[in-house]
Amino acid sequence: MSNANVTAPIPRNIATREATWVRWLLIAITLVFLTAFLFVPLLSVFVEALRNGVDAYWEALKEPDALSAIKLTVLVAVIAVPLNLVFGLAAAWAIAKFEFRGKSLLITLIDLPFSVSPVIAGLVYVLLFGLQGWMGPWLAEHDIQLIFAVPGLVLATLFVTFPFIARELIPLMQEQGKEEEEAAVSLGASGWQTFWHVTLPNVKWGLLYGVILCNARAMGEFGAVSVVSGHIRGFTNTMPLHVEVLYNEYNFVAAFAVASLLALLALVTLIAKTWVEWHTQRERSAAH
Amino acid sequence: MNHVVKLLAGALLLTGMAASATAKDVELLNVSYDPTRELYQDFNKAFAEYWKKKTGDKVAIKQSHGGAGKQARAVIDGLEADVVTLALAYDIDAIAEKAKLIPADWQKRLPGNSSPYTSTIVFLVRQGNPKGIKDWDDLVKPGISVITPNPKTSGGARWNYLAAWGYALKKPGGNEQTAKAFVAKLYKNVPVLDSGARGSTTTFVQRGIGDVLVTWENEAFLAAKEFGAGKVQIVVPSVSILAEPPVALIDKNADKHGTRVAAQAYLEYLYTPEGQEIAAKNYYRPRLDTVAAKYDRQFPKVNLFTIDEVFGGWQKAQKTHFADEGVFDRIYTPDR
Numbered sequence: 001m002s003n004a005n006v007t008a009p010i011p012r013n014i015a016t017r018e019a020t021w022v023r024w025l026l027i028a029i030t031l032v033f034l035t036a037f038l039f040v041p042l043l044s045v046f047v048e049a050l051r052n053g054v055d056a057y058w059e060a061l062k063e064p065d066a067l068s069a070i071k072l073t074v075l076v077a078v079i080a081v082p083l084n085l086v087f088g089l090a091a092a093w094a095i096a097k098f099e100f101r102g103k104s105l106l107i108t109l110i111d112l113p114f115s116v117s118p119v120i121a122g123l124v125y126v127l128l129f130g131l132q133g134w135m136g137p138w139l140a141e142h143d144i145q146l147i148f149a150v151p152g153l154v155l156a157t158l159f160v161t162f163p164f165i166a167r168e169l170i171p172l173m174q175e176q177g178k179e180e181e182e183a184a185v186s187l188g189a190s191g192w193q194t195f196w197h198v199t200l201p202n203v204k205w206g207l208l209y210g211v212i213l214c215n216a217r218a219m220g221e222f223g224a225v226s227v228v229s230g231h232i233r234g235f236t237n238t239m240p241l242h243v244e245v246l247y248n249e250y251n252f253v254a255a256f257a258v259a260s261l262l263a264l265l266a267l268v269t270l271i272a273k274t275w276v277e278w279h280t281q282r283e284r285s286a287a288h
Numbered sequence: 289m290n291h292v293v294k295l296l297a298g299a300l301l302l303t304g305m306a307a308s309a310t311a312k313d314v315e316l317l318n319v320s321y322d323p324t325r326e327l328y329q330d331f332n333k334a335f336a337e338y339w340k341k342k343t344g345d346k347v348a349i350k351q352s353h354g355g356a357g358k359q360a361r362a363v364i365d366g367l368e369a370d371v372v373t374l375a376l377a378y379d380i381d382a383i384a385e386k387a388k389l390i391p392a393d394w395q396k397r398l399p400g401n402s403s404p405y406t407s408t409i410v411f412l413v414r415q416g417n418p419k420g421i422k423d424w425d426d427l428v429k430p431g432i433s434v435i436t437p438n439p440k441t442s443g444g445a446r447w448n449y450l451a452a453w454g455y456a457l458k459k460p461g462g463n464e465q466t467a468k469a470f471v472a473k474l475y476k477n478v479p480v481l482d483s484g485a486r487g488s489t490t491t492f493v494q495r496g497i498g499d500v501l502v503t504w505e506n507e508a509f510l511a512a513k514e515f516g517a518g519k520v521q522i523v524v525p526s527v528s529i530l531a532e533p534p535v536a537l538i539d540k541n542a543d544k545h546g547t548r549v550a551a552q553a554y555l556e557y558l559y560t561p562e563g564q565e566i567a568a569k570n571y572y573r574p575r576l577d578t579v580a581a582k583y584d585r586q587f588p589k590v591n592l593f594t595i596d597e598v599f600g601g602w603q604k605a606q607k608t609h610f611a612d613e614g615v616f617d618r619i620y621t622p623d624r
Contacts, residue, residue, distance in 0.1 A: 132387065147365070230367040247490070
């Protein structure tokens with residue numbers, strides 16, 4: 001603080017005028033909490049993974065079952081995320097731009113996967129497609145394996161991740177209203193043209209944000225995929241499931257090595273999220 | 289929305305076809321219970337070599353592990369196992385009963401009640417046995433924390449429960465009432481029920497919860513080996529149960545995959561001296577006398593009773609003790 005600042009202090013809002021020690025205490029509590037419940041566990045994942053050195057770490061990741069778990073996780077995300085992208089856009093478009101009966105019901109239904117336990121999400125598909133389920137005998141007759149195979153994993157992942165993109169887009173599209181689209185249409189634009197040149201550019205950051213969150217959940221989901229996986233080593237174990245398998249085999253270094261990839265994914269997600277938020281802010285302030 | 293539906297259907301079909309079109313040579317799926325991971329890792333390697341030598345075919349064995357009840361449920365729900373190697377006969381009975389994938393008399397198809405190896409239930413305690421645990425009676429003492437998995441989902445847990453029950457029954461003056469009281473008292477000392485045997489082992493050894501782990505003999509040996517001597521030690525009770533983990537070919541799945549011959553050979557190989565040796569090395573008690581004699585010093589002598597003697601078989605034991613509203617449900621109340 002220099003001496004140039006001797007003018008009368010700006011009157012502050014009473015609520016922000018806590019004593020210095022209160023502020024420090026609050027910051028300290030937050031830091032202790034974050035350290036204990038976030039940084040230390042995250043750090044311990046990497047410490048455990050590298051316990052026997054970098055070579056052991058790479059060996060654990062190059063092991064065929066680990067590789068197949070990584071590939072499977074990516075495959076599931078590569079199918080589930082684009083499908084949810086299409087679904088999220090369609091649902092958000094319908095809800096934000098049209099008036100129809102049952103709209104609030106539709107919004108509630110989109111939120112359903114957030115309120116349902118992932119285990120139930122998995123069991124639903126077992127009840128539907130399991131051998132004793134509604135469609136099981138028909139599927140078996142036609143030799144189509146849905147659950148305990150890749151399609152089941154994709155279905156369960158779709159279920160738990162489908163609100164992410166729609167939920168991100170609905171408020172954004174509602175806020176923007178439909179004037180711009182109406183203007184475009186009145187100037188002779190087709191539906192697709194309106195979508196590509198008006199709607200999509202308006203929501204692109206929100207969309208990206210939703211995709212990032214959706215992808216993180218798709219790769220990290222445990223409960224729902226655990227129910228429909230069948231846990232076949234090297235075939236139907238995604239990364240989170242493989243971590244459990246390795247841990248249960250006393251193979252702690254390998255378990256934490258694979259877990260560290262998931263932790264890295266979380267960090268990348270966080271960075272991407274921050275980057276998107278920064279861009280959104282910049283675009284907003286440029287618009288004003 | 290029509291697009292979404294079509295895309296979804298297309299993606300599902302594609303992945304479905306990709307999943308069913310990759311079979312090359314022979315591929316078997318062995319759905320097994322929790323503690324057999326290491327056993328079948330070794331055994332699968334040996335069988336693949338043997339089968340290659342004998343027939344020239346390459347056989348790849350896929351493994352799935354979990355609590356035995358859960359695994360049986362998955363096979364019933366359509367997990368296409370060619371063979372199952374589970375913790376107890378009742379779980380395979382359930383596959384016969386509920387899914388009709390195998391005949392009801394499956395257990396007569398292979399020697400030794402279809403159990404190529406046996407085991408029993410022992411205790412694992414902390415090094416030096418600080419709580420002085422020697423026999424089942426010490427498990428019901430106040431202040432002793434006992435780790436055992438959930439009998440609803442774990443086969444090993446059911447053997448644990450029945451071993452304790454049988455011990456109480458065989459005590460002087462023992463009857464159904466005293467046995468029930470004994471087991472109820474034991475479960476009052478259980479702070480957490482994991483879903484499988486391996487989960488309980490990690491709870492006890494890795495997370496350091498509990499004074500004594502009740503578990504398979506093979507699991508206790510393995511835990512003692514994995515974590516090195518000096519951390520835990522095995523205590524053998526005076527009386528325990530003869531645990532017979534059975535194996536079965538799942539006829540309908542094997543016929544559908546065209547793998548019956550290899551699957552049958554896989555199970556029969558468990559009974560050969562080579563298979564028995566691998567079982568013994570992984571701390572399962574071998575059936576074959578020659579191999580049993582060789583590993584005689586590894587396995588302590590325990591006074592063993594069978595489930596048929598004391599409980600009249602698995603069907604009866606399951607109905608009385610582990611079915612909904614059975615004895616276990618009545619004596620185990622988590623919020624006591």
